[in-house]
Amino acid sequence: MKPSVYIETTVISYLTARPSRDLIVAAHQQITNDWWEKRRTDYDVFVSEFVLKEANKGDKKAAQKRMEILSKISLLKVDDEITQLGISFIRNGHLPKKATEDALHIAIATVHQMDYLVTWNCKHIANAQIYKTLRNIAAANNYELPIICTPEELLGEFYEKHTTR
Numbered sequence: 001m002k003p004s005v006y007i008e009t010t011v012i013s014y015l016t017a018r019p020s021r022d023l024i025v026a027a028h029q030q031i032t033n034d035w036w037e038k039r040r041t042d043y044d045v046f047v048s049e050f051v052l053k054e055a056n057k058g059d060k061k062a063a064q065k066r067m068e069i070l071s072k073i074s075l076l077k078v079d080d081e082i083t084q085l086g087i088s089f090i091r092n093g094h095l096p097k098k099a100t101e102d103a104l105h106i107a108i109a110t111v112h113q114m115d116y117l118v119t120w121n122c123k124h125i126a127n128a129q130i131y132k133t134l135r136n137i138a139a140a141n142n143y144e145l146p147i148i149c150t151p152e153e154l155l156g157e158f159y160e161k162h163t164t165r
Contacts, residue, residue, distance in 0.1 A: 005043040006109035007073065008119035009054040011151060012047075016065040028120055028150075035151035043116070043154075048076045048108045050101055082107045085141055093134045099124040106148070110138050114146045118154060126150055 014025075014032040047070055055066035086107035089095055095103050102124040109117040119125045126148050138145040 002042060002044045003115040004113070005045050005116045005118055005154070006076070006105070006112070006114040006146065007045055007047050007051065008105050008117060008121060008125060009051045010120035011118055012051065012055055012066050012069060014120055016062065016069060028152075031150075031152045031155065032120070035155050039155055044074070046074045046076050046112070046114065048105070049078055050104055050108070054101065076108055076112045078104070078108060079111075082111045085111060085138070085143070088137050088141065089134060092137050094130045095124055106134060106145070109146045109148075110143045113144070116154065117146045117148045118151055119148065120150055122150070 011032055014029045015036055017029060020026045020029060052067070052070055052075075055070055056063050082104065086100065086104040089103035089106055090097060090100060093103070102121060105119070106117060106125060117125065124130075131145075131148060135145040
């Protein structure tokens with residue numbers, strides 16, 4: 001059985017965006033493309049209705065590219081259990097109210113027992129300063145928080161073997 005991965009919207013956005021002139025963003029885009037092309041098939045990949053909603057915003061052509069990729073990915077259902085855990089993450093997890101959708105992404109991945117939540121959102125999701133608090137909230141609700149990471153962290157040995165000289 002393959003490990004499961006919940007893909008947050010930023011990953012799809014980086015995957016489909018025009019190449020950026022910003023060096024950091026361009027590097028994230030390349031890493032995302034490398035993971036998507038070379039490692040994605042090592043995982044069972046999932047998204048949620050929140051990813052679809054976020055990906056469908058903005059420029060119509062860009063949204064169409066995002067939605068085309070998302071149409072091939074399995075969708076996780078959202079229910080009251082997820083909503084309640086997301087509310088707990090906001091109330092007790094050092095997440096601002098404006099990060100409600102971010103908290104819901106974490107809750108979806110947690111309730112559906114994903115092995116990984118993959119994101120480039122390092123402000124509210126892949127944030128080491130709040131991870132322990134989120135993990136404790138999940139445990140208090142009888143869940144195990146998934147490993148929250150960037151696509152770079154899931155490239156693993158493949159990336160090391162192919163980028164070192």
